[in-house]
Amino acid sequence: MSDLVPSAQVDVKEVNRLIERNDEDNTTIFGFWVYLMTDCVLFGSLFAVFTVLRNNTFGGPGGAVLFSLPYALIETLSLLTSSFTCGLAVLSAQRKSKKQTVFWFVVTFLLGATFLGLELTEFHKFIAGGNSWHRSGFLSSYFALVGTHGLHITIGLIWIAVMTGFILKRGINGLTMKRIRMLSLFWHFLDVVWIFIFTIVYLFGALHA
Amino acid sequence: MSSLTSENIDILVSQHQPENATLKNYVIGFVSSIVLTMSAYLLAYYHAGGRGLLFGLLAVLALIQFSVQLIFFLHVGKEFSPRLKLIVTLFMMLVVLIIVGGSLWIMYNLNHRVMPSTKQMVQYMNREDNL
Structure with missing residues (x-):
């Protein structure tokens, strides 16, 4: 394959x-990465607040x-899994396969929506049980941290929906890529933040019992 | 430019391309993330081992998964120099370390040194009322 191409060609x-x-x-893309890193600092502060307030339950649960x-x-x-399928969407886009890209973005959207639904159900359960953010410092910091993540997920879902429409309309070219x-x-980043929410x-x- | 071969051109162009993702990377990242998540979950669910040890283990598992996803999902460290993405990422980690570590350090010391026990507080308030 390394045959010399005549310079004229x-x-x-x-x-x-x-x-x-x-x-x-x-x-x-680098500029966007810098934004994501500043977002990490935001989440870092919320994690610090949560860890400081986690035992301040004020008699609540x-x-x-x-x-x-x-x-x-x-x-x-x-x-x-949605983070993985988002990766598969990027791979399909690299292969210029419009159909597959759209398919994987739809799967990603559905998994992300499942996640958000589960999270909102949990919030609703807590609030209905009288344990909203008014209850204690612990719950305020919990809702602030997990809620901020959920807000990012919501924005991500809107973005995925818009992106899918954009791909359907314009196909895969330099701009869509x-x-x-x-x-x-953005989507992988949200999963990275969730690792720490899940653990911390x-x-x-569960261990603080 | 006369020594340009078609291969050379491909390499030249690809060096200026955003990192190309591969299926292998995503599969490695996904499978190891699942394994790490499940082991952390099982450790916490069954309270395996002492509490101090468990906190340490879970933190280590989370940090490993963080690195795995950073490398295999977010392609950090796979760019050509100058490695600005890597530098910004490391700087973020430093800032977060200072914010989180510093806050916890100060707050736990404050709790320890300044916050009186409930008993002391009640005594103090009673004394203030009597004045």
Whole structure:
């Protein structure tokens, strides 16, 4: 394959144009990465608040009473699987397969929506039982931390829906590919944050009994 | 430019491309994340081992999974130099470490040194009322 191409046939301009376009895309994606890292700092502060306040239950129920570990595990697995299927969507997009990309984004959306549904059901159960954010410092910090994550998931779901429509309309080209890469970074990032919510809020909460 | 071969051009262009994801990476990331999640869950569910040890183990498992997902899902550390993505990521970790570590350090010391016990507080309030 390494046969020399006569210099006349090498379109230097075309090569340079490709490189320039890729560099521009990389800068945009890097900028988005920097945003994600500042978001990490936001979550870091919320984790600090939660850890400081976790024992301030003010006579109300603590994590060991409220949280159900199997329930949290199902939430975790659905989000983790959606992160994987989002990766499969990126792979399909790299292969320029529009159908498969749309299919995997739909799967990702459904798994993400399942996760959000489970989370909101849990919130509803707590609030209906009189354990809303008014109850104690522990619950305030719990709702702030997990709620902020849920808000990100909601935005991610909207983004996935819009992206899917965009792919259906425009197909897979340089522009959609760039956006797909940023969306996948966002979605994987939310799963990374959830690792720590699962460990620190739910698993550590069970040990505090 | 006369020494350009079709292979050279591919390499040249690919060096300027965002990191290409591969199926192998995603499968490795997914399977090891599931294994790590399940082992953390089972450890916590059955309260295996002492409490101190368990906290340590769960924290280590979470950090391993964090690194796994960072490498295999978010492709950190797979770019060509200058490795700006890696640098920004490490800087984020430093900032988070300072915020979280610093907050916990200060707050636990405050609780320890300043916060009176309930009994002391009641005594103090009674004394204030009597004045």
